[in-house]
Every structure is written in C-alpha cells, then in structure tokens.
Amino acid sequence: SKGDAHTIGIEGFRRVAKSTRLPVVAIGGINAKNAHEVIAEGACGISVISAVVSQEDIETAARSLRHTVDSALAERKMHRG
Template sequence: MSAVDIVRGLYAITDPALTPGDTLLPACETALSAGLRLLQYRNKTAPAATRLHEARTLVALCARFNATLLINDDPQLARDSGAAGVHIGQQDGGVPRARALLGPDALIGVTCHGDINLAQHAIAEGADYVAFGRFFPSHTKPQAPAAPLSVLEQARTLGVPVVAIGGVNPDNAPELLAAGADAVAVIHGVFGQPDIAAAVRRFLSLPC
C-alpha cells in the first residue's frame, strides 16, 4: 500500500508513561482489535534491548491485524525490528539518512511543527508524509510551540499525506480533518483513556 492508503484516519502513538512494562502489548492489541491500523512505537527511555524486543513484538502483533508499525525517531531500530518505517524529527539525521538505512519501500514521516517550509524541504528529500503540531494543549509535550490551523490548509497542496498532532481528541479532531489533515496522531487520547477500544472506535467513527 502507498502512504496515501496507510496514513489516514487515526494514527496512535505509544507512550511508556501510559502503558508501562507489560501493559504495552495488551493495550496495543486492544487498540488494534478495535480497528486501529497505524501505530507508532515511541519509547525514549527504555534500554536498547527492551526497545528492540518491544518493537519486534509489535511488528508481529500489527501483522496479525494487517496494520502498520512505525518507529519514533530511530531508523536503526526500525531496520532492526522489521518495522514498516520511521517517524523522525528535525534533529534525527534527516530523510536521506533514514532512506539509505531503510530502503526505498520504507514509510518515512517528518515532524514539521508549524512550518510549511520544513514540510516542503522534507518532501523534496523524499518524505512520504509530514506532521504538524501541536494544535491543542498537549499532555505529552506541554511546552511544544503551537501550530496555526492555517498550516493544514496550506499543506493541502503538498501532495503527500498530512498528519496533525498535539492534544487531539474526538471533539477537536474534526476541525483538524476539515482543515486538511489526512490523519490525526493521538497518544493520550487513546492510550491514556480508561477504555482504549471505545476511544479507538470513537476516532474511527469520525469522517475523514
């Protein structure tokens, strides 16, 4: 499948503070069972061996549900685990390095904050999708600079899928989708909820 087919609707991201230790896999399986089809593994604190084990296990879990797993910030981990690709920030080595490591078929996304110029540069280097945010107050990155809704409207012409992130919940997600986002990336809105399956289903019921 192409990035257009994969990066749409709900894009859930794990967080070790919300699903610590042995709770990660059951939480992800619950989300996938409810219909989630795009998942990002994000863990910046665990030992390398733990991260590799968890990533490989999630690759296998996603395969059971015909879902896609991406890795946050670490192209080498994406390669070692067999994930479908990586999501990188502005300080993570750039798209050419990730592409050289992961190959032509890997899915590579780039954080572009609120800057359309960063997105254009990422796409010129070969990014498959771009992400903007934060748009609302964020549990995960409360100090992140706010992005204007207008950047999503500008991004409609970029020719790759556009992801909106930052404080997204089912009540404000329609505003982002209407402005031009193809997908909404959600951490707390899925894995911080008492009923993960219900949270996923609510997001999936939104028009996109």
C-alpha cells in the same frame, strides 16, 4: 507528550496542508472534539496519545476516534467529488 512543543493551531495546520501535495498527518492536541475539523482541514490522518490513553475505556475511545476520522475522510471525499 512533549512539554516544549509549539502548536500552530487549526489555521496554521490548514496553511501547511494546502501548501503541499504530500499527505499530512496531524499530531499534538488532537482529541474527540477536534479530530473531525482537523481532517476537514486537510489531514489524511491523526496521531494521538492522551485522547485515547486518558480515557477509562481505551478501546472504545480508539474506535470512536477511528470512526470520526473515517467519517470525516468520507465527507471530505464527497465534497471534492
């Protein structure tokens, strides 16, 4: 939604997430294809716009992303113990 925004990519995000003990939320460029990876790399949550509103069925898109995030968080928790 911000035309002049700069991205840091998954590597940059990983560095940010590992540099703090604070919860980190990923925003910008997050979609159904990369949401799991973003959570796996340390995000506690995601913020999306086009990943949901650009879909024909907005409710299904939102539910699907929520499921992806919940699954990735559970998987990460299992690996950390």
